[in-house]
Amino acid sequence: xxxxxxxxxxxxxxxxxxxxxxxxxxxxxxxxxxxxxxxxxxxxxxxxxxxxxxxxxxxxxxxxxxxxxxxxxxxxxxxxxxxxxxxxxxxxxxxxxxxxxxxxxxxxxxxxxxxxxxxxxxxxxxxxxxxxxxxxxxxxxxxxxxxxxxxxxxxxxxxxxxxxxxxxxxxxxxxxxxxxxxxxxxxxxxxxxxxxxxxxxxxxxxxxxxxxxxxxxxxxxxxxxxxxxxxxxxxxxxxxxxxxxxxxxxxxxxxxxxxxxxxxxxxxxxxxxxxxxxxxxxxxxxxxxxxxxxxxxxxxxxxxxxxxxxxx
Amino acid sequence: xxxxxxxxxxxxxxxxxxxxxxxxxxxxxxxxxxxxxxxxxxxxxxxxxxxxxxxxxxxxxxxxxxxxxxxxxxxxxxxxxxxxxxxxxxxxxxxxxxxxxxxxxxxxxxxxxxxxxxxxxxxxxxxxxxxxxxxxxxxxxxxxxxxxxxxxxxxxxxxxxxxxxxxxxxxxxxxxxxxxxxxxxxxxxxxxxxxxxxxxxxxxxxxxxxxxxxxxxxxxxxxxxxxxxxxxxxxxxxxxxxxxxxxxxxxxxxxxxxxxxxxxxxxxxxxxxxxxxxxxxxxxxxxxxxxxxxxxxxxxxxxxxxxxxxxx
Numbered sequence: 177x178x179x180x181x182x183x184x185x186x187x188x189x190x191x192x193x194x195x196x197x198x199x200x201x202x203x204x205x206x207x208x209x210x211x212x213x214x215x216x217x218x219x220x221x222x223x224x225x226x227x228x229x230x231x232x233x234x235x236x237x238x239x240x241x242x243x244x245x246x247x248x249x250x251x252x253x254x255x256x257x258x259x260x261x262x263x264x265x266x267x268x269x270x271x272x273x274x275x276x277x278x279x280x281x282x283x284x285x286x287x288x289x290x291x292x293x294x295x296x297x298x299x300x301x302x303x304x305x306x307x308x309x310x311x312x313x314x315x316x317x318x319x320x321x322x323x324x325x326x327x328x329x330x331x332x333x334x335x336x337x338x339x340x341x342x343x344x345x346x347x348x349x350x351x352x353x354x355x356x357x358x359x360x361x362x363x364x365x366x367x368x369x370x371x372x373x374x375x376x377x378x379x380x381x382x383x384x385x386x387x388x389x390x391x392x393x394x395x396x397x398x399x400x401x402x403x404x405x406x407x408x409x410x411x412x413x414x415x416x417x418x419x420x421x422x423x424x425x426x427x428x429x430x431x432x433x434x435x436x437x438x439x440x441x442x443x444x445x446x447x448x449x450x451x452x453x454x455x456x457x458x459x460x461x462x463x464x465x466x467x468x469x470x471x472x473x474x475x476x477x478x479x480x481x482x483x484x485x486x487x488x
Numbered sequence: 489x490x491x492x493x494x495x496x497x498x499x500x501x502x503x504x505x506x507x508x509x510x511x512x513x514x515x516x517x518x519x520x521x522x523x524x525x526x527x528x529x530x531x532x533x534x535x536x537x538x539x540x541x542x543x544x545x546x547x548x549x550x551x552x553x554x555x556x557x558x559x560x561x562x563x564x565x566x567x568x569x570x571x572x573x574x575x576x577x578x579x580x581x582x583x584x585x586x587x588x589x590x591x592x593x594x595x596x597x598x599x600x601x602x603x604x605x606x607x608x609x610x611x612x613x614x615x616x617x618x619x620x621x622x623x624x625x626x627x628x629x630x631x632x633x634x635x636x637x638x639x640x641x642x643x644x645x646x647x648x649x650x651x652x653x654x655x656x657x658x659x660x661x662x663x664x665x666x667x668x669x670x671x672x673x674x675x676x677x678x679x680x681x682x683x684x685x686x687x688x689x690x691x692x693x694x695x696x697x698x699x700x701x702x703x704x705x706x707x708x709x710x711x712x713x714x715x716x717x718x719x720x721x722x723x724x725x726x727x728x729x730x731x732x733x734x735x736x737x738x739x740x741x742x743x744x745x746x747x748x749x750x751x752x753x754x755x756x757x758x759x760x761x762x763x764x765x766x767x768x769x770x771x772x773x774x775x776x777x778x779x780x781x782x783x784x785x786x787x788x789x790x791x792x793x794x795x796x797x798x799x800x
Contacts, residue, residue: 250773253635304642305642306640306641306642320739322634322639322640322641322646323565323637323640325635327634327639327740327741328618328634328635328741329618329634329740329741329742330616330617330618330741330742330743330777331741331773331774331776332741332773333741333771333773333774334739334740334741335739335741336738336739336741336771336773337738337739339738339771340735340738340739341731341734341735341769342656343656344654344655344656344731352771352772353772354768354769354770354771419653419656422653423652423653423735424739426648426649426651426652427632427646427647427648427649427652427736427739427740428639428641428646428739429639429640429641429642429643429644429645429646429647429648430641430642431642456666457653457666458666459645459648459651459664459666460664460665461562461643461644461645461648462643462645464643465642
């Protein structure tokens with residue numbers, strides 16, 4: 177068994193990687209996610225793409241360990257999806273269906289959990305066996321690695337870090353229907369909202385005023401340039417994120433917390449701010465937890481998917 | 489391998505059980521915890537007690553799978569304790585030392601994690617592989633079972649549920665040095681404090697006034713008798729506990745939450761109150777999580793310790 181495939185299914189495109197079992201990426205490509213007709217073409221499209229690659233490379237089936245596949249939904253330990261928000265699928269037995277389509281062994285997992293596994297294997301968490309990854313994108317996603325394996329949970333919905341409550345007094349609702357979720361403050365949308373609200377509060381001059389797009393990088397850049405309003409926004413964002421991560425660490429007890437997603441493009445400058453608030457609410461045993469920015473960017477998902485089938 | 493020992497080390501006594509590997513308790517007894525001289529006698533005392541039992545029963549060593557042992561402190565995956573609050577130990581290699589004293593295989597774990605494992609094996613969590621146990625005693629302890637195994641963590645300090653922050657506005661300090669910890673409200677001490685504070689608030693008549701000892705059972709009993717003040721205290725306690733457990737469930741995604749410890753003696757009447765607040769802050773995927781009261785009482789620790797060495 178020399179090779180395997182890592183597949184990362186997204187709402188608009190499907191990323192696919194061909195890996196050696198030692199962790200080298202030999203090839204990677206994308207195909208379109210055809211969500212029409214309840215997403216019925218998604219798994220057949222993946223199977224066709226993999227079969228074409230196997231033919232192109234002249235691999236024999238017994239050289240291939242199998243296919244790991246990440247799905248943007250809760251996935252149970254035996255590869256069952258009950259529902260998806262943006263693929264069109266209802267109930268789907270991903271392991272079985274893709275195995276029948278390809279003749280290869282398959283293991284499906286949640287995409288955020290697999291991104292965490294990918295960072296552990298080839299990215300910012302290398303050498304670790306207990307880690308958390310939080311992905312600060314449009315929403316806030318999360319994955320936890322326990323003893324070298326992704327935590328799955330009874331419903332395939334573990335480590336939903338974005339929905340930890342960090343503000344019991346919030347009245348406005350998160351997309352999930354609850355109030356005070358970390359995602360409301362620490363996502364790309366969240367930090368932009370914190371910025372707009374601070375700017376609306378009074379008319380203190382700020383470099384952020386009049387900027388067309390206020391994202392995490394703009395806020396951190398303004399702070400670096402000495403902007404006091406931006407610094408206040410950074411402190412507020414970091415307090416919600418640091419406090420939320422401290423509560424997650426109290427449960428998972430990770431050696432390292434990896435921060436990924438678009439917001440993390442602001443870079444290492446974020447870390448001392450997040451750590452300061454983390455330490456306020458961290459249990460004494462977790463005080464040494466390291467923080468690192470993710471390294472694999474959009475490849476984390478395919479890497480983790482490959483690692484999952486290798487470890488099956 | 490027919491037999492094993494489960495040992496649960498506490499600050500005043502050490503509980504020991506002799507089990508079959510199928511899960512029958514053949515014998516159980518206690519010895520005193522001699523904490524003097526940095527607790528140097530604790531492991532030798534345990535070894536002597538086990539050797540005497542082996543002799544009494546005329547077992548041969550190759551009939552014995554080994555010794556599982558629960559310690560009231562963080563314990564790493566390889567059985568190392570870095571410090572203890574109430575045994576006198578500093579750094580201690582429990583697996584190695586007890587193996588050298590007995591000639592048997594040893595696996596040490598955190599006592600709260602092993603109590604959770606015990607409830608999964610023989611108690612309220614039977615048949616489950618993903619569960620949380622919260623122990624509401626003098627403090628609030630916790631353990632999490634992931635895929636049938638206790639979650640350990642990088643520092644052996646996973647699932648410290650008592651120190652999840654449930655009140656970001658609290659100014660008074662928990663024993664751990666942080667503020668707003670679940671333990672400040674949901675421990676035996678915590679619920680008594682909530683009761684005293686409510687009674688001090690005004691002079692509304694209550695059955696609780698003038699009672700010498702106000703514990704969880706007294707508060708729930710008064711509520712059952714129609715006492716409005718007691719009902720307010722129950723609601724407040726349940727809100728902190730339910731919200732805290734919802735945040736833990738968002739990370740662990742358990743099928744069941746087991747509630748143990750002295751406070752849980754109030755019984756099943758607690759569950760609808762805790763669930764009500766749990767549902768307020770639970771992620772949609774966790775809404776079906778079951779709540780059950782622990783069944784094994786003080787035997788949970790020895791049962792979990794036995795299961796740990798069986799699974800090693």
